[in-house]
Amino acid sequence: CIRTGCPHFNMVSYTICIRTGCPHYNMVSYTICIRTGCPHYNMVSYTICIRTGCPHFNMVSYTICIRTGCPHYNMVSYTICIRTGCPHYNMVSYTICIRTGDLNLVKTQLKKDFRKSLRALF
Structure with missing residues (x-):
């Protein structure tokens, strides 16, 4: 921290x-x-x-x-962009929240939230 x-x-x-x-x-x-x-x-x-x-x-x-808007004090929101595969304006931004404690947990949670958000998008 x-x-x-x-x-x-x-x-x-x-x-x-x-x-x-x-x-x-x-x-x-x-x-x-x-x-x-x-x-x-x-x-x-x-x-x-x-x-x-x-x-x-x-x-x-x-x-x-930025304000995190996360429900708990020890979380942080990141707005990230990923490619959508569309030929134009092919980036989409979305916000995820991860816990800010142990770094390994942060990375793990980020990957989980990233996959979850991908499924939600597509």
Whole structure:
């Protein structure tokens, strides 16, 4: 068990990768604001690209906190995507809950819930 760093007990932090619009491998676009020195409306936005640690082209890792919505405090929900086999928009997202205790139990429960969710989907 580790601390999540999230502000509420029923939240969990984890790292996700999403696609960005940056032109180079493992870069992410951020819109930042800097002071211009002008007395009014003295902010200007810039879009910059920085390197990330994601394994695929134009993906970026973010650490986010979400509410788990699970019925017990020691469970965490994950939203995962799997391929559906359809030719277009062939990803489907669904949410599963697993217990956050022993790591082996987590992996086992994740596999069980994954199979169960697959059966429910198809």
